[in-house]
Amino acid sequence: xxxxxxxxxxxxxxxxxxxxxxxxxxxxxxxxxxxxxxxxxxxxxxxxxxxxxxxxxxxxxxxxxxxxxxxxxxxxxxxxxxxxxxxxxxxxxxxxxxxxxxxxxxxxxxxxxxxxxxxxxxxxxxxxxxxxxxxxxxxxxxxxxxxxxxxxxxxxxxxxxxxxxxxxxxxxxxxxxxxxxxxxxxxxxxxxxxxxxxxxxxxxxxxxxxxxxxxxxxxxxxxxxxxxxxxxxxxxxxxxxxxxxxxxxxxxxxxxxxxxxxxxxxxx
Amino acid sequence: xxxxxxxxxxxxxxxxxxxxxxxxxxxxxxxxxxxxxxxxxxxxxxxxxxxxxxxxxxxxxxxxxxxxxxxxxxxxxxxxxxxxxxxxxxxxxxxxxxxxxxxxxxxxxxxxxxxxxxxxxxxxxxxxxxxxxxxxxxxxxxxxxxxxxxxxxxxxxxxxxxxxxxxxxxxxxxxxxxxxxxxxxxxxxxxxxxxxxxxxxxxxxxxxxxxxxxxxxxxxxxxxxxxxxxxxxxxxxxxxxxxxxxxxxxxxxxxxxxxxxxxxxxxxxxxxxxxxxxxxxxxxxxxxxxxxxxxxxxxxxxxxxxxxxxxxxxxxxxxxxxxxxxxxxxxxxxxxxxxxxxxxxxxxxxx
Numbered sequence: 188x189x190x191x192x193x194x195x196x197x198x199x200x201x202x203x204x205x206x207x208x209x210x211x212x213x214x215x216x217x218x219x220x221x222x223x224x225x226x227x228x229x230x231x232x233x234x235x236x237x238x239x240x241x242x243x244x245x246x247x248x249x250x251x252x253x254x255x256x257x258x259x260x261x262x263x264x265x266x267x268x269x270x271x272x273x274x275x276x277x278x279x280x281x282x283x284x285x286x287x288x289x290x291x292x293x294x295x296x297x298x299x300x301x302x303x304x305x306x307x308x309x310x311x312x313x314x315x316x317x318x319x320x321x322x323x324x325x326x327x328x329x330x331x332x333x334x335x336x337x338x339x340x341x342x343x344x345x346x347x348x349x350x351x352x353x354x355x356x357x358x359x360x361x362x363x364x365x366x367x368x369x370x371x372x373x374x375x376x377x378x379x380x381x382x383x384x385x386x387x388x389x390x391x392x393x394x395x396x397x398x399x400x401x402x403x404x405x406x407x408x409x410x411x412x413x414x415x416x417x418x419x420x421x422x423x424x425x426x427x428x429x430x431x432x433x434x435x436x437x438x439x440x441x442x443x444x445x446x447x448x449x450x451x452x453x454x455x
Numbered sequence: 456x457x458x459x460x461x462x463x464x465x466x467x468x469x470x471x472x473x474x475x476x477x478x479x480x481x482x483x484x485x486x487x488x489x490x491x492x493x494x495x496x497x498x499x500x501x502x503x504x505x506x507x508x509x510x511x512x513x514x515x516x517x518x519x520x521x522x523x524x525x526x527x528x529x530x531x532x533x534x535x536x537x538x539x540x541x542x543x544x545x546x547x548x549x550x551x552x553x554x555x556x557x558x559x560x561x562x563x564x565x566x567x568x569x570x571x572x573x574x575x576x577x578x579x580x581x582x583x584x585x586x587x588x589x590x591x592x593x594x595x596x597x598x599x600x601x602x603x604x605x606x607x608x609x610x611x612x613x614x615x616x617x618x619x620x621x622x623x624x625x626x627x628x629x630x631x632x633x634x635x636x637x638x639x640x641x642x643x644x645x646x647x648x649x650x651x652x653x654x655x656x657x658x659x660x661x662x663x664x665x666x667x668x669x670x671x672x673x674x675x676x677x678x679x680x681x682x683x684x685x686x687x688x689x690x691x692x693x694x695x696x697x698x699x700x701x702x703x704x705x706x707x708x709x710x711x712x713x714x715x716x717x718x719x720x721x722x723x724x725x726x727x728x729x730x731x732x733x734x735x736x737x738x739x740x741x742x743x744x745x746x747x748x749x750x751x752x753x754x755x756x757x758x759x760x761x762x763x764x765x766x767x768x769x770x771x772x773x774x775x776x777x778x779x780x781x782x783x784x785x786x787x788x789x790x791x792x793x794x795x796x797x798x799x800x801x802x803x804x805x806x
Contacts, residue, residue: 243692264696275692279688279692279693281686281689281690283681284678284681284682288678292678292690292694293679293694293695294694295678308673308674309675339485
């Protein structure tokens with residue numbers, strides 16, 4: 188059991204922005220089928236860390252592995268090609284485009300045969316049908332019209348579109364950056380349910396969040412980021428929310444032996 | 456059947472119960488952005504027909520298509536640029552540069568005061584003129600993409616630079632109609648369909664509209680143009696190479712401007728550096744009246760065509776109604792403001 192390989196990992200990642208240090212030798216491991224929450228105070232390097240994995244940042248040094256293979260991402264496109272999909276905090280949806288166009292943005296499907304090859308005609312019908320399927324796969328039935336512009340959707344529905352896009356194309360890992368920060372209670376609950384559904388389908392998820400109750404509700408393991416590096420990895424079973432906050436602020440340090448660095452269940 | 460129909464019905468009920476008539480109009484216009492210019496065009500045509508029955512005569516309708524052709528063609532290029540949330544103030548300057556390249560290359564080498572490059576075949580002249588226009592577009596694109604300068608500033612600068620280059624290279628000399636080979640002027644020739652006189656340039660313009668409407672609607676490049684104009688960060692994070700899209704838009708707009716230069720020689724009948732001094736603002740006017748948002752990401756080719764036609768119809772109609780030029784300018788100004796105000800209102804649409 189202990190020889191389970193992480194689906195995604197980073198070692199000694201460093202990322203600086205001029206004199207500002209974002210990451211200072213950060214490590215991260217994500218194991219198959221788990222939800223790994225990443226928490227930390229503002230400026231601890233949570234977003235910087237995951238942006239390295241999603242291709243939005245290029246680390247100054249350090250190694251990243253996806254599925255055991257060493258990778259370097261120069262763009263989000265390259266990360267996506269390795270099966271790493273990210274739902275950014277800003278969602279990265281195009282408000283004026285419809286739902287189907289957004290799901291397929293940057294990887295549009297052309298019509299088969301002559302028309303697609305010569306006239307480069309997009310297979311809009313096919314993309315719409317598939318988009319509808321992806322949305323209903325995730326139990327998002329509230330979207331009535333797949334040709335609706337995304338700007339006419341509510342915040343929760345937009346989030347759902349962004350998650351559906353990641354779920355539709357992510358083959359290895361889905362990263363969610365603060366997915367509930369801008370949402371109400373009901374909409375947050377729905378997004379958390381989406382996260383659980385993704386895990387139930389066997390998809391490993393990295394969840395960045397500020398919201399402790401949410402983190403403790405859905406996470407299998409919790410990666411605590413502090414001052415640009417990993418301060419500890421804990422689980423909701425072994426530690427309390429107060430412990431987590433204490434580690435975040437530096438009031439508590441956890442001995443490596445007491446951490447859950449391997450997959451849950453492996454140590455026991 | 457009943458499975459899918461049931462939830463949709465519930466949602467429709469909820470939707471209709473909280474929608475006022477104004478909101479319905481708003482969301483309809485939001486969904487079909489070319490609807491408002493279409494309504495304005497039809498209304499204007501009805502009003503001008505009532506004011507003067509000569510307005511609807513085939514002669515006048517033919518004339519109006521010819522009056523639209525230069526602005527209409529250039530407005531295709533302007534629409535592409537504005538959809539990316541940019542603006543091209545150098546469109547007129549590039550067009551003039553392109554047509555002066557064409558005319559100076561094609562003019563007979565034996566004529567007086569010609570440049571050493573004169574005497575080329577008209578086909579070569581047209582192709583080189585179009586290539587120069589594309590190169591000028593590429594210069595704009597390079598400055599905007601590589602140096603990250605705002606399109607407004609870049610094209611304001613290149614407006615002066617291209618205008619000056621034209622005057623320096625071609626000695627500000629007008630090439631008169633008789634000196635220009637027929638092929639360069641062919642776009643100005645017309646054929647008859649019943650009582651209508653249709654200029655070849657108008658056909659080319661309409662074909663270009665059809666091509667670019669198709670490209671915007673049905674190709675990945677078209678979708679990416681909207682995405683880049685709508686939210687460049689989101690487009691970038693979605694894996695679109697926003698710089699490449701932007702650069703290609705300026706090069707393609709150069710291609711359209713080059714074709715417009717050819718049409719202009721035909722329509723005007725000569726090649727002068729002083730042709731169409733207000734053409735930059737006229738193209739922006741057509742695009743804006745056509746319902747394309749200056750903030751990018753929203754608009755259609757058909758809207759721009761309608762916008763260009765509206766400008767012609769209003770000017771022509773007011774002239775036929777006996778109004779002074781100043782009133783025509785005033786009317787166009789009011790239309791522009793109304794169109795932008797409408798756009799702002801439509802953008803506030805809620806689900």
